[in-house]
Each structure stands twice: as C-alpha cells, then as structure tokens.
Amino acid sequence: MSHPVIAIAGRVWPMPLLAPRQNRIVLPGVVALAQARAGHYNTLCDVVFAALTRAHPGLDRREFDDWPIATYELLDALPVIAQQTGFLERNKNVIPAKAEIRLPDWDAIIAQFVNFLPGTTPDYWEDALTAPRLDAMLEEWRKHPPLAVLAAHWLGYKPKPRDAEAIEELMRLFPTGKIACAPTMH
Amino acid sequence: MSDDQVPTITLAGREWTVPRLAPRQNRIVVPALLRLIPRIITAREDALAAKESDLAYLARFVDAPTYDELAALVYTALTRAHPELERQEFDDMPIETLELIGAVSVVARQAGLLRPVKPTN
Numbered sequence: 084m085s086h087p088v089i090a091i092a093g094r095v096w097p098m099p100l101l102a103p104r105q106n107r108i109v110l111p112g113v114v115a116l117a118q119a120r121a122g123h124y125n126t127l128c129d130v131v132f133a134a135l136t137r138a139h140p141g142l143d144r145r146e147f148d149d150w151p152i153a154t155y156e157l158l159d160a161l162p163v164i165a166q167q168t169g170f171l172e173r174n175k176n177v178i179p180a181k182a183e184i185r186l187p188d189w190d191a192i193i194a195q196f197v198n199f200l201p202g203t204t205p206d207y208w209e210d211a212l213t214a215p216r217l218d219a220m221l222e223e224w225r226k227h228p229p230l231a232v233l234a235a236h237w238l239g240y241k242p243k244p245r246d247a248e249a250i251e252e253l254m255r256l257f258p259t260g261k262i263a264c265a266p267t268m269h
Numbered sequence: 270m271s272d273d274q275v276p277t278i279t280l281a282g283r284e285w286t287v288p289r290l291a292p293r294q295n296r297i298v299v300p301a302l303l304r305l306i307p308r309i310i311t312a313r314e315d316a317l318a319a320k321e322s323d324l325a326y327l328a329r330f331v332d333a334p335t336y337d338e339l340a341a342l343v344y345t346a347l348t349r350a351h352p353e354l355e356r357q358e359f360d361d362m363p364i365e366t367l368e369l370i371g372a373v374s375v376v377a378r379q380a381g382l383l384r385p386v387k388p389t390n
Binding site: 124125128147148149150151152153154155156157 | 288289290291292293295296299300380381382383384
C-alpha cells in the first residue's frame with residue numbers, strides 16, 4: 084500500500100495512517116495549530132515528529148531537533164499529517180476549529196476494544212487502531228452487538244455509580260451537610 | 270548545500286556562516302522572526318516614505334526589548350555552526366546594530382521561512 088509522503092530535511096518520508104500512539108499527540112496539536120497563534124513552533128515540531136514515528140518508531144527526538152528542517156517543510160507536512168490522523172475532514176486542507184472536533188478518549192476506546200475482542204491487548208491497539216478500523220468496528224458492533232452488550236441489555240443491567248458519583252449526588256441533595264426532617268404529629 | 274554555498278552574515282566585522290537551521294535553533298528563531306519582521310518592514314516603509322536616515326529608521330522600532338530579541342535571534346542562529354559560542358561572549362562583541370538588522374533576512378531564509386526561488390529556464 085502506498086502512503087502519502089512528506090518532505091522533511093530534504094528527505095521524503097512515508098506517512099501511513101496514524102494510530103493512537105501518534106494521534107494522542109498529533110490530534111490535539113493539529114487542533115491547537117488550527118487556531119494559529121504565534122509561538123506554536125514547538126507544537127508544529129511535536130506533531131511532525133510524532134507523525135514520523137508511525138513509520139519510523141526508532142527516530143530519536145534529539146536527532147530530529149538537529150536536522151536542517153525548513154519551517155515551510157513543517158508547514159507543508161501539516162495537511163498530509165492532519166489527513167492521516169483519519170479524524171479530520173478528508174481531502175481538504177481545511178482543519179476544523181476546536182469547537183467542531185471532539186478529541187477521542189483513546190483509553191476508553193482501547194478498553195472497549197480489549198473488552199470485546201478477547202486475546203488482544205491495549206498495547207496492540209495502541210499501534211493497530213487506525214480511524215478506518217475504528218469506524219468499521221463500530222459499524223459492525225452497531226449491526227451485530229457483542230454478546231456481552233446484548234446480555235446486559237436483556238438482563239436490564241445498569242452499571243453501579245462510581246463512589247465519587249454517589250458522593251456528588253448526596254452533596255446535591257444535602258448541600259449544607261445536614262439532614263433535616265420536618266416534625267410530624269402522631 | 271556545500272560549505273562554500275552556505276550564506277554568511279557579518280558581525281563585529283567578521284564573516285559567520287549560517288547553515289540551514291534546525292528545530293533546536295528555530296524554536297527560538299522562528300517566533301522571534303514572526304514578531305520582528307512585520308515591525309522592520311513597517312519601519313522601513315515609513316522611513317522611506319518620510320525620506321529619513323538610517324538612524325531615524327532604527328529609532329522607529331529598536332527599543333530595548335526589540336534589541337534583546339534581535340540579539341537573541343542572531344545569537345541563536347550563530348550557534349548552529351558555532352555551538353561553542355557563549356552568549357556572554359556574543360554580548361561583548363562589537364556588533365553594529367545595522368549588522369544585526371542586516372542578518373535578519375539571511376536568518377529568515379536559513380530558518381526556512383522563505384522558500385528557495387526555483388530557477389526559471
């Protein structure tokens with residue numbers, strides 16, 4: 084499969100679809116850069132370096148920091164990297180503003196995959212879960228829900244509230260911390 | 270680019286090579302350039318319009334913070350080819366302000382803010 088490429092330090096680098104290991108850095112970075120303010124050079128470097136590690140996991144950040152990289156090379160790479168996140172509008176160089184994008188909760192998504200696909204590990208999905216795979220799996224689960232989900236629905240199972248949620252609910256009901264009862268006549 | 274093609278800047282009467290910069294320098298140089306270049310261009314246009322001298326042109330934008338930023342920018346660019354150069358040493362060099370300003374366009378090119386012009390046939 085041929086991947087799009089970017090040119091960095093005068094060298095051509097393949098840019099496969101990114102996985103959570105890169106997207107954890109790249110997506111928030113791209114969103115921050117879309118709201119371009121001065122002083123984002125570091126973010127630009129973080130995004131491009133993280134994206135390069137998809138095809139070249141052995142790259143050393145200290146080495147990267149010493150490469151003769153033209154600023155326009157970093158800027159030219161950005162639309163390709165944004166597209167390869169798989170989560171931003173494809174085939175357009177327009178990066179949506181932060182208000183229009185909800186960043187994925189990678190830990191929750193990976194936990195769901197590990198739960199429903201026994202035998203896989205979080206580390207596996209950290210490098211294997213691209214946007215098309217995520218979309219395909221969610222569509223498959225929509226059509227054919229995992230057995231555990233069906234069983235929970237059939238049994239009317241509802242998850243217990245977390246301890247913190249229970250305390251918050253008590254605080255909401257009794258904001259002064261006092262439980263007062265109106266006197267009753269017998 | 271071979272060594273003899275590396276551009277140079279003149280500081281304290283000495284020629285200094287400025288190779289293409291790396292992120293280590295650009296994280297200081299690029300934000301500084303983006304702040305300084307519009308001010309230099311505006312000041313130069315105003316000076317040309319008013320037919321003012323170099324000194325009046327300088328006075329338009331070189332206040333203490335701007336000078337410090339200009340010096341930090343040029344010093345950082347120099348460390349690409351001269352990583353051993355100490356900032357204290359640089360601050361004691363007899364550098365003319367016009368030399369610092371003259372270095373900006375070379376540093377901007379070497380930071381990759383300007384695309385190289387493609388030769389036309």
